[in-house]
Amino acid sequence: MTSVAENATGRAPVDEARREDGAAGAGLAFRLERAGLGYGRDAVLRDVELEVAPGEVLVVVGASGSGKSTLLRALAGLLPPREGRILAGGREVTGPSADRAMVFQDDGLLPWRSVRRNVELPLRIRGVPRGERGRAAQEWIEKVGLAGFARHLPRELSGGMRQRVQLARALVGAPRAVLMDEPFGALDAQTRAEMQRLLLEVLRETSATVVFVTHDVEEALLLADRVAVLGRTGVRAVLDVPPGDDARTNLRERILEEL
Numbered sequence: 001m002t003s004v005a006e007n008a009t010g011r012a013p014v015d016e017a018r019r020e021d022g023a024a025g026a027g028l029a030f031r032l033e034r035a036g037l038g039y040g041r042d043a044v045l046r047d048v049e050l051e052v053a054p055g056e057v058l059v060v061v062g063a064s065g066s067g068k069s070t071l072l073r074a075l076a077g078l079l080p081p082r083e084g085r086i087l088a089g090g091r092e093v094t095g096p097s098a099d100r101a102m103v104f105q106d107d108g109l110l111p112w113r114s115v116r117r118n119v120e121l122p123l124r125i126r127g128v129p130r131g132e133r134g135r136a137a138q139e140w141i142e143k144v145g146l147a148g149f150a151r152h153l154p155r156e157l158s159g160g161m162r163q164r165v166q167l168a169r170a171l172v173g174a175p176r177a178v179l180m181d182e183p184f185g186a187l188d189a190q191t192r193a194e195m196q197r198l199l200l201e202v203l204r205e206t207s208a209t210v211v212f213v214t215h216d217v218e219e220a221l222l223l224a225d226r227v228a229v230l231g232r233t234g235v236r237a238v239l240d241v242p243p244g245d246d247a248r249t250n251l252r253e254r255i256l257e258e259l
């Protein structure tokens with residue numbers, strides 16, 4: 001298991017005592033034990049052994065079709081493993097949970113709901129009283145730079161703004177893990193860079209564990225504490241992201257070799 005002391009988000013190093021489970025609100029640890037994932041008869045990933053430490057940002061890269069989204073769906077509890085086990089916070093994952101928020105590439109917002117009402121949704125599902133959820137939603141809308149847009153509908157926003165709304169919706173309920181599937185994949189280069197900066201900024205305020213899927217090795221190096229590289233049927237390597245440009249250049253080459 002890697003040290004996450006050099007966390008890209010600048011967050012405090014993970015407390016060893018919290019690794020396996022930890023108090024409510026602490027980042028969630030994940031563990032895949034010989035997990036086999038697939039659809040019907042088709043195996044996508046076999047024998048996956050992987051640990052994600054609480055508070056860590058693990059970025060998953062791999063060729064198209066290597067199973068990045070499949071892995072994320074399994075962590076979210078949307079796809080049960082065919083073999084082995086998946087543990088979150090020491091407990092077997094048997095379905096989705098409010099502890100594990102998801103962010104998708106296509107925005108996944110409810111088109112008929114305003115920004116505020118989209119952001120409030122996880123709190124509403126949990127039965128948080130209206131006033132409290134309105135305040136929390138407004139706070140997150142401001143944090144993601146959308147003050148003044150609370151009453152807008154998703155179709156009135158740009159792609160980048162819609163991803164900001166998704167980020168606010170994912171984090172408003174203080175989840176212990178955020179699972180992000182190519183969230184910036186459809187954005188232009190400049191908006192993507194802005195969103196990466198915003199993500200690093202907002203993650204500093206949370207202790208959530210992040211598993212982030214991307215095609216983009218540069219994005220992986222920017223965001224990750226560690227990078228997991230998927231190969232044809234499994235995890236080929238899990239690599240620490242060291243500080244320093246030279247070390248990153250070496251790592252970039254290593255990742256590209258593994259891909």
Ligand SMILES: Nc1ncnc2c1ncn2[C@@H]1O[C@H](COP(=O)(O)OP(=O)(O)OP(=O)(O)O)[C@@H](O)[C@H]1O
Binds near residue numbers: 039067068069071
């Ligand atoms: N719902 C599904 N039913 C059947 N097969 C699926 C399903 N979703 C994905 N697959 C298959 O599983 C394999 C892995 O797909 P997955 O989407 O996890 O890969 P990926 O690495 O995320 O790809 P990409 O980078 O192109 O998004 C592919 O062969 C895909 O066709």
